[in-house]
Every structure is written in C-alpha cells, then in structure tokens.
Amino acid sequence: MATPRLLTRAATRISTRAGPSRILSRHESTSAAPAPAAFEPALPAGAEPAYDAALAYIAEENKLQRERLAKLQAKAGAKPTPEQVRRIARLEVDAYVNDPAIRRTFKTTGGKGLFAQPVFRNLAERKWKKEGELDLIMQRVYQLGVIPDLLADHLPAAAIRIAGIEAGSIQSSEQFATPPEVTVQLFNHPVAGVTGSATPEAKYTLLVIDADAPSHETHSFVERLHFAKTDIPLSVVSDEVNLFTAAGKEVLAYEPFAPARGTGKHRYAFIVIKQGDAAPSAEIKRDGFNIRTFFAANGLATSDVIAATLIRSQWTEEAADHIGKTYQEFRGQSAPEYGKPPKEAKYGMPLNARQQRAAEVRQEAYEGVIAEMQALVGGQLGEAQAKPQEA
Template identity: 25%
Template sequence: MSARALLAFRKSFSPSGCLGGRSSWARTMSTTAPDAVTSSPVDNAPPPSEGTASTRGRKKKCPPKRAPISHASPREWCRPLAPGVLPAYDLALDLLKADSAQIKSEAELLRTKIQAAEEQRLEETSKQGEDTLANLCRLDEELEVLRKKLKILEVQSEINLPDVRWKVANAMPNLAKTVDRHLLEQKWRREGDLDLLMERLHQMKVMPDVLSELHPSIDVRLTVSSLGGIPGKANKMVEPGTFLLPRQTFDPPKLYANVYHTDTRLYTLVLLDADVPDEANATLTTYLHWMQPNVPLSADHTSRILDLNKHTKYIPPHPQQGTNYHRYVLLLLQQPPRGASHYSLNIETRAKPNEPTSIHLDIPIVSDRRRKGFDLRSFMREWGFDMRQGGGAHMWREVWDEHVSTVYKDILKIPEPRYGRPRKPDPYAALKQTKRYNS
C-alpha cells in the first residue's frame, strides 16, 4: 500500500475528522489514571444539579458580576488599551502628560507670585495711614485676578487626562482638586439638570410670583417616600416640578446638595406654598412650611443635610380642597459674607477649616400665626439675602386628596376649609321662601 493510500485509510477511521489527529476518547485515555481506563469520564461525572443548565454533564458558567464602584470600594482607571498595543494611543497619552506638566509648572510660578503678593498685603495691614485702605483694596483686586488665572491653569493642567475624567464620570471625584469640582459643576450646568430646574421655575411662574430673579450656584436634590412604588427602594428622587402625593411629604423631604466652593458658607432653608387662598382679599398668598437658618455647606459635604428641624418646625403640605395644584418652592438662601460685599476667591482661599465665611444670622422663629402670608421678599431684604449671587432651589406640586384631612386634624388642629366655585345668584330666592298659593 502506498503512503498516500495509508494516510487516507487512517483519516477515514479517525473520529476527530482531521488528518493525523487523535480522537477525544484517545485524548481522555492518555490523561486518565490506569485504574480509570475501563470507564468513561462522562459516566463518572456527577449528575447535574436540579434547576441548572448543563452540557454533557458540565455546568454552564455564569459571567462574573462586576463589583460596584464607590468611595468604599474604589477602582483605578481602566485603560481602553494596554501599553504597547497601539503606539499612537501611547504617544497621545505622553503628549497629554507633557502638556499637563508644562501647565503645572506655570501654575507653580503663579503660586509663588500670589504668595509674595499676600506677604505684601500683610505688611500693608500692619501699617497705619490714609493710603492703607486704598492699597489693600488694590492688592485684593490684583490677588483676585491672579487667583482666577491660577484656577484656570489648575483646571487646564488635568482636564484632558483620561484617568481624571474617568474617575469623575464613575462617581469617584476628589473634591479637594479644582479640576474635579469644575467637571462636576459643568456636568450639572451643561447636561440638563440646571436647565430643567430653571425651565420648570419659569414655566410655573415661580418667578416672578415668589422671586424676582434667581441664579443657582449649588445643585439641590430631594428624596421623598416612594410608598412602595419603586421595588426595593424606600425613597425616590424628586424631579423639579413633578406631582407628589400628600402622603409622600408627611415627613420632611431628605435634602442633598452638590456644593462647588471649598469654604464653609451658611445657608437658610425656606419651604413655601405659593398658592394658599386669601379669602379676605380674594387672591392667593404664601404659607411658610419650614425654615432653618445657618446651615453649613461646603464641597466636602457629600451626604444628606441633617439637623434641619430645629428652628421653625416642618408642617406637611396641605393643599386645600377645591383649589388648583399648589406650588411648593424650596430655597437655600446664601447668607451674606463676613467683611465683604460678595464672595470671592480671596475669601475662599483665606478661609480656615470648618470656620464659616458667612455672617451668622439670629433669625427669630416664625410663629404658626405668621406662617400664612409670609412675605419672602421683605424677609430677604431684612436679612441681606440676594439670590442673584448664588444659592439653591427646588420645587414640586401637590393637589388635595383625602389624606390632607389628617394634617388638619392631627397637626394643625383646625377645621379643614373647603373651596369651590362661587354660587350664581338666584333671582327667585326671596319668592321661594313664600307660599305659592293662599290657603
């Protein structure tokens, strides 16, 4: 038999179907122990457990579950490509790092210049004379310009690095870094959250009904009871302008805030109902549901805002029966700065840890009788609030249902009012009181 015929003969009897290959049975025989040759490995395999898929006695492998990323279990930046896979990508990273190093060196020189200007300012402070105040104002203006330039350099030095952007996008920012705070603020301002808030405030006439002007500087978020609407979640996030049930606000909403300044500033919490009927004047007035002054906030505060019910106690929203929907406006009013007319980078940089840069306000508690008709504009003028310079805002809506009666009965302890359309005058009301026919 020729060599070619012998190879064809072997191929026809090879279970693997490839020339010169060995069958799976032969491979198994070559790897098993001598005392297990007489039995098939499939016969000796344990039966698959009930309820699990198997293929020829093997359990199906489930893909591993990815561990959650958080501050408690952080994960480093995962490069899309390993070093050396794509030289062009490695070169791009090297160029970004070189540009970052160059900008950081410029920032370091600017820090030295700022430090020298601060020392000069301290020398001027110790002097006494007519020109001292003017020199201090001039130095403060120059320092403010230099610090603004330094902030720009600190952002530009790292904003293009992929690992910095990856950590911010995966909720692992380092709020001590200027670039991370900048990216978080730009995300809030450019990705729709701030636009949605301002759209709802303008569409629902919160401005000018409640405020004349508003420029939010912090991102305020609320959660309320989900009432079992979201499986596995006791609370749900409130979208600005959405409708809530009165039962969801029996307890005070939980407040959170993303703050972008490093100094500790004080805020005053105010919650108003803008649509309370005023029967005497045949119009609508406001009702103060909640107030808490001197709430300290800074970029380091990332958890829920606590201790908010120690001043003017929270009273749940109670839209009156027969009225249209009520607008509930929550504001975080930024209290005035100490020793200046407005906040600046100079104040933020010179601030001491945990020492507020705002004026502490001794606002008296608002009594229950004065809650209705609370004049927010007069209150802001009296205590120096200006929402054009910053603060936070949120809002939602509610309508009456049968659970509102619980608030009137158990908390307010007054009869529940009921409103409706005024009755049309009846021209025959007097005639109806008399007999039609004489007896």
C-alpha cells in the same frame, strides 16, 4: 507610516515617565500632588497609534500645566494677590481636567468624596450644566411661575436636589409626611480669597414655601411657610449633607404638605439663601409669610438665592386621610373644601347695590331678547305648517 510609529514610541516613553496622576483623597489638595502613579491604558501600547499619540499629547500637556502651577504657587507665596488666586484656581483645574485617570474616576463615582479638589468640582459643574439638570430646573421655575410669584429672578450658583424626585414633578402629599432629603452641591468656595481652611464654610438659610395656600380673607392664594432653618454651614464638600438634619437653627418646624380639596395643584418651593454677616432675625410666621418682605426685613436680595427647586402636589382621595390628619395636628381644624365661586363673585365680591341693579338689568334684557327670538321662531314655524293645509 513612519510618523505613526514615531508617535507610538513617544507615547510609550511619555506615559511611562509621566503618566496620568493617581486620584487624591477628599481633603488632599490637587496643587500639592505627589509624583504620578502608573496608568493602565485601555489599549496596549502599539495596538492603536492614534490612541498612543493622544495619551502622549495629554501627558505632555498635563506636565506643562503642572509646572506652570508650581511656578505660580512659588511666586505667590503665603499671601497671593486676588489675581494670583484666580489664576492658581484656573491652573488647578487645567493641570488635571484632561487626565484620563481623573476622567475615569469621575465617570464611575461622580466625584463623590472628592470635591475638595477643584478639578472634580469643575467636572461636576460641567455635567450639571451640559446634561440637562440645570436646564430642567430653570424651565420649571419659569414655566410653573416660581419666577415671578416668589422670586423676581434667579441665577443658580449651586445644584439643589430632592432625593429621588424630579424638579417640578407632581407628588403625593403623603410622601412628604416627613421631611425629604435635600442636598446642595457648591461648585466654588463660598468664601473668596485666602482662608485658614482648605474647604471654607459659609452660612445658609433654607425656606420651604407653599406658593398656593388658599386665603379666606382675600379669596385668592397666598404664601405659607412650611419650614425655615438658618445658619446651615455649607462648603464644597457638603454635597451629601441633608439640609433638614444638618447643623443650624430651626426657626420654624417642618409642617407636612396638605393641599386642600378644590385648591388645585400647589407649588412647594425649596429655596436656599446665602446669609450675610448675620442670620435673618426678623420674626417670621407660617401664615401671612411673604418672601419679598422677608428679604427686605433681613437685608437680603434675590441675588442671594443660590439654589431653588420645587415639587407640586394636589388633593386626592388616596391622600385625603393624611391631609385631614395634618390639618388637625398642625392647624387644629378640619381640612376645608373649596369649590368654584358663584357667578356674581367672578369679578369681585360682594356686589354693591349699583352693580347688583346693573346685573339685573342685563339679565332682564337678555331674557327679553331670548323671548322675542323664541316667539319669532315659533311664528315662522306656525306659518310653515299652515301653508300645506291651505293648499
């Protein structure tokens, strides 16, 4: 029993001398943290020796990590090498990630307003990956065919969220009569290396695409662009910025979703692309839009997509008025209605003369076989009925 008592006293001494740090403001760097403030443990000292020992270990480990961080920053100076930048970024997380005060604050706030600090971005990324949000996004973009119909592949680098809506869920088109609130949370600085800003920005493009717009010409489905905006400035502290209202250049105004009757469920994809040295400049139109052509014309690749999500919507009686008004206002026509194609159009339309004759021959043969079978069955029934009379 002597050992637990010794650890308890050590825990009390360490937590009094160098307890977990205070929480920093949004734009204050964790690498220049002031002397840590006192931390109020959940249990009083001595109530649980194991708890006291854990606090002692965490406090000592945090102290060692912060000393290593300070030495590395002093050695790196104003012009650190890429390797030193990488190591400093790692230590800025390691020195605080197990701090009970940091963990408690993240649990209660989710890190809102604190993402200038690497430790809160790290905790947010862990939560995004481990608690199912990323898994759900990837399941839906694969299961619902965003990959490969729109994107060849996708490796998310940021969390995209539509306020109050689960990725891939079926929603009423009336809910999107006005643009939704869409936010993106970056977990790492978009600009590598040393910059003049603690929270450097990069420019991004937002595209909203209907992957299932009906085409009269091809009798199939094509893409339709509902919104396009370039030059959206984002940084690690832009997690609460609505991309629709953020700064940037609106290339194509928002068109509400209006799935026509008979066209089934439409997939409406929200895609965020990191721009290169210049904003996409190739002309884009709502009709005839193709995201692969857009990438090729602007020197972009699928790997430039940092985040993607989608919702689904279909025609309903309740949304019929909204859909009709949207067609009239934005397309200048009545909302069309679609039905199942005729039988002869199932494998192509129209049939040429040779195909039509072949179809007629098959139909005649089919009808002949049916007639023979009916005659055969009828004859057998007649014989069966005649035998009792003869007897």
